[in-house]
Amino acid sequence: MATEIDYTEDLRRIAPDLAPSIAKLRMPAYVLDRTGTVRWMNSSAIEHFGDLRGMRIGQIVSPEYRTLARQEFASKVLGATETTEARVSVRNPQGREIPVDISSTQLVQGDSVVGVFGLADPAGAPAPASGPTPHLTPRQMDVLRQLAMGRSTEGIAEALGISTETVRNHVRGILERLDVHTRLEAVIRAHTLDLI
Numbered sequence: 001m002a003t004e005i006d007y008t009e010d011l012r013r014i015a016p017d018l019a020p021s022i023a024k025l026r027m028p029a030y031v032l033d034r035t036g037t038v039r040w041m042n043s044s045a046i047e048h049f050g051d052l053r054g055m056r057i058g059q060i061v062s063p064e065y066r067t068l069a070r071q072e073f074a075s076k077v078l079g080a081t082e083t084t085e086a087r088v089s090v091r092n093p094q095g096r097e098i099p100v101d102i103s104s105t106q107l108v109q110g111d112s113v114v115g116v117f118g119l120a121d122p123a124g125a126p127a128p129a130s131g132p133t134p135h136l137t138p139r140q141m142d143v144l145r146q147l148a149m150g151r152s153t154e155g156i157a158e159a160l161g162i163s164t165e166t167v168r169n170h171v172r173g174i175l176e177r178l179d180v181h182t183r184l185e186a187v188i189r190a191h192t193l194d195l196i
Contacts, residue, residue, distance in 0.1 A: 024096040028120040062089035143170040
């Protein structure tokens with residue numbers, strides 16, 4: 001009898017700081033390893049697309065999108081691109097094709113890209129209810145948009161014409177108001193709340 005792989009443990013190993021937070025996302029979320037194999041899906045992703053864990057990109061994405069999906073995956077794993085966005089069709093285990101907007105980014109451990117984390121928003125599906133939207137100041141929204149583009153503290157300061165200490169203060173305020181602990185969690189939460 002084959003033993004079942006513990007994908008939750010994979011998630012903790014690949015992204016230990018994020019595991020508890022991203023597991024709770026209401027938007028479908030997933031993690032691919034460096035081979036393009038689905039190593040983890042949150043419950044929302046499984047509910048929308050079926051259990052695709054253990055399957056590779058080529059088995060999941062509809063044929064007309066396979067080349068695009070593989071190219072975007074490779075560009076992140078090889079370090080050429082940090083994040084990508086695309087609309088593709090995902091094929092569930094029953095063969096039904098589901099249009100989906102994908103936003104994905106590198107998972108980095110030390111100096112190495114260890115996989116890809118993504119959000120998969122079913123096109124045309126209503127956004128999940130997420131309770132009251134946290135209020136961010138206009139300047140915090142500016143900083144949040146810069147974070148979503150992957151900019152460093154120094155890059156944000158230069159782009160917005162403010163000091164690095166002011167950027168850090170805004171980031172602290174954003175983390176507090178979004179009730180998260182890291183910049184990546186803030187960007188993920190902002191996407192789920194349609195703030196950016």
